[in-house]
Amino acid sequence: MPRIPPWLFRKANRRSPNVAALLPACRDLQSAVNELRWLKEHVHGITRIQQEGLLSRLCRKRGQGYPLQYILGSQPFGPLDIKCRPGVLIPRPETEAYTYHLADLIKAGSLGVGASDQSLGIVDFCTGTGCIPLLLYALLSRRFERLEVLGVDISTRAVSLARANVAHNIRLGHLPSMRPNHTVDILQGDIFQDQILEKLQEQTWDVMVSNPPYISRRAWHYGGGQIGHSVRKYEPSLALVPGDDIPIPTAWEHEDVFYARLLDIASRLRPKAMLYEIGDEMQAVRVISRFSQHRLSVGSHIEVWRDWPDTTPSHEEGSLLETTTADGRSQTVLAKGSGNIRSIFITLGS
Template sequence: MPRISPWLFRKANRHSPNVAALLPACRDLPSAINELRWLKEHVNGTAHLAKGSLLARLCKKRGQGYPLQYILGSQPFGPLDIKCRSGVLIPRPETEAYTYHLADLIKSGSLKIGGSKHDLSVVDFCTGTGCIPLLLYALLYQKFDHLNVLGVDISTQAIKLARGNIDHNTRLGNLPDLQLNHGLDIMQEDIFHDEVIEKLKGRNWDVMVSNPPYISRRAWNHGGGQVGYSVRKYEPSLALVPRDDVPIPVNWNHEDIFYARLLKIARHLKPRAILLEIGDKEQARRVISQFLQNNPSANSEVQVWRDWPDLASAGDKDCLLEIPMQDGSSRAIPIQGDGNIRSIFIKLGA
């Protein structure tokens, strides 16, 4: 990361010492000024007597890389206000973008999923704050007569926060009060234990979503690529790096083991569509290759989505991802949207 020029620090200090304190994290003056405004609003909403000294401390803490969402305690996510706490992964705008795009595809009917009586069931694994299932519920509850959305996570802290986010957004009016034929719930389970399959496979699941841990040990320990300093220092490794106590399946990398497990779960739950966040192009290649080798059905459709899947791609972006196959051939998978490669979308044949 390039150093900030002394000239920019002097310019920030003319606004206020707090803006200058925020500059190392914000990297530019407009962002620092904007974050100072949010921090002032946050401090003014507290009962702290010495608001000026509290603001200065928070600006210094933020300037050292501590995530703004943990300081403010929340992150906007579509129409929702998602509470954030240290120990649970912060929702990202890219996750919000593909969740919206998935909801739009479902509402348009182009996926041809959901029962004949307008029923829909969605399960989200590694749910964290609950941002994905809550947003899907908020966007879809008016479309379906029967809607069931479930989030699953191993972390007690995440489960508590996700359930709290349901209550919080219901109180704010961002989520409707649960109706008789609708369900929105959070369940604590380890997806590497077969109990989760036993509990879920008796129900029909139309859509399976997951933003699992997918960062390699090397990237976590040394940085670079997907992982910035602030993320490695302050956000939970449990939500980002696969555990060391899970055996690595044959022909899979350690950072990909959640995808191996999720695809196995999908074979039991038989969803009609799967959406998986991934880290980069090479991980997309590896996961799609494994899926195609083990699910050779010609009825399955696979797409790669960029950060903003509903936007037109910039002219310099690849529109196809070549997937090498074991027999030496390759298969071209379409890429849509703009930004970095972010997720894999699979529509399974009947």
């Protein structure tokens, strides 16, 4: 990361010492000014002397890289206000973008779900704060007569926070109040244990979503790729790096092991569509290659979505991703949108 020039620190300090304290994390003056405004709103309500001392401490803490969302306690996510706490991954704008795009495809009827009986079931694995299932519920609740949305996570802390986010957003009016045949729920469970799958197989799941751990151990310990120092220092490795105790299937990389499991889960739940967040283009290529050998690949359609799937790619980005199947054949996959490769979208054959 490039160093901040001294003249920018001097300019920030003329605005306010707190703006200068925020600059190392914000990287530009306008962002620092914006964050200072939010922090001032956060400490509003206590005495002026207390405000000044607390605000100064929070600005220094933020300037050292501590996530703003953990300080403020929440992150906007579409129309929702998602509570954020240390130990649970912070929602990203790229995740919000592909969730919106998925909801638009569902509402347009292009996935072949909910067309006949107006019923839809969505399951989100590794749900964290619950931001994905809550946003999908908010966007789709008026479209379907029957809607069941479920988030699943192994972390007790994440499950507690996700359930709190359900109640919090209903209370704020950002989520529609529950009505007959409409549910959004959070379940604690380990997706590598079959007991939870046996329970899920009792219901119909049309769409399966996951933002699983996908960071390599090397990137986590030494940095690299799209993962920043602040993420490695302050956000939970459980949500980002597959555990060392997870068995690695033949021909799969350690950082890709959740995708191997998710494909096997899909074989049992038989959703019509799957959307998986991934770390980068190289990981997308590896997962697509492994998927080409999976029994689910017969009659399926696969594409990748960039950070902003609704936008037009630049000339340099292109709209196609060249991959190779596991047996060495070349394969061309549609790449939607602009930005970095962010997710893999699969519709399954009947």
